[in-house]
Amino acid sequence: MTEAASTIAANLAQIRERIARAAQRAGRRAEEITIVAVTKTHPAETILAAYEAGLRHFGENRVQEFEGKTSALTSLSATWHLIGHLQSNKAARAARLFNRVDSVDSLALAQRLDAAAAAENKQLGVLLEVHLSGEATKSGVAEAELPALAESVATFPHLQVHGLMTIPPFFDRPEEVRPFFRKLAELREKVARRIAKPLPILSMGMSHDFEIAIEEGATEIRPGTALFGARPVANLGGDAT
Numbered sequence: 001m002t003e004a005a006s007t008i009a010a011n012l013a014q015i016r017e018r019i020a021r022a023a024q025r026a027g028r029r030a031e032e033i034t035i036v037a038v039t040k041t042h043p044a045e046t047i048l049a050a051y052e053a054g055l056r057h058f059g060e061n062r063v064q065e066f067e068g069k070t071s072a073l074t075s076l077s078a079t080w081h082l083i084g085h086l087q088s089n090k091a092a093r094a095a096r097l098f099n100r101v102d103s104v105d106s107l108a109l110a111q112r113l114d115a116a117a118a119a120e121n122k123q124l125g126v127l128l129e130v131h132l133s134g135e136a137t138k139s140g141v142a143e144a145e146l147p148a149l150a151e152s153v154a155t156f157p158h159l160q161v162h163g164l165m166t167i168p169p170f171f172d173r174p175e176e177v178r179p180f181f182r183k184l185a186e187l188r189e190k191v192a193r194r195i196a197k198p199l200p201i202l203s204m205g206m207s208h209d210f211e212i213a214i215e216e217g218a219t220e221i222r223p224g225t226a227l228f229g230a231r232p233v234a235n236l237g238g239d240a241t
């Protein structure tokens with residue numbers, strides 16, 4: 001194993017320990033939880049090393065940034081997630097590059113993705129990103145608009161709605177984020193009933209709070225820093241542009 005891969009493997013082992021303990025507290029099985037490794041701002045070599053360490057799901061938050069890495073990644077058999085805010089005018093490129101778009105938050109965007117997936121002759125998995133914090137941000141559908149969005153997206157022939165995603169506010173004390181995760185889990189049940197389709201995926205929890213997310217039902221967690229160390233400060237970005 002390369003040195004980079006063994007560092008990541010050691011971090012991954014610690015994360016798996018944390019997952020196992022959180023799952024046990026919640027009476028869940030650790031295998032129910034998938035790690036989506038967040039590689040934004042990191043070069044393609046880091047993704048190759050992470051793959052060598054055993055990771056198979058990767059999250060990027062900018063279309064253009066990921067586009068620049070893909071030529072180095074063609075030999076990998078991985079699932080590529082877009083986790084950052086996506087502008088409709090980049091939907092076609094996103095549908096081409098990613099297996100799943102975890103940040104669908106408007107009907108206009110879903111329409112563009114469906115058309116783009118049709119043109120690519122593929123089924124594109126999506127999550128609906130829900131905005132729960134009340135803070136003004138540009139990403140996420142408001143809770144009140146979620147059911148209608150889910151109903152519409154469920155009718156698109158080239159999109160498969162797998163579940164919900166959220167990015168809660170940051171708290172120094174992770175415990176304070178619990179109500180947001182609990183809320184997303186409740187919404188998942190409600191929306192699944194409403195559209196009469198299972199929504200198996202709940203994507204929630206980052207490096208510092210994923211244990212709480214797991215206790216509240218997360219099936220996918222999105223650690224970045226815990227796997228790869230701190231990102232360059234200038235480029236923390238939450239935007240897919």
Ligand SMILES: *Cc1c(COP(=O)(O)O)cnc(C)c1O
Pocket residue numbers: 038040061083084167206207208222223224225226237238
């Ligand atoms: C950056 C990012 C993460 C990873 O955050 P860490 O604190 O580094 O684990 C997870 N999810 C989204 C949507 C992100 O933008």
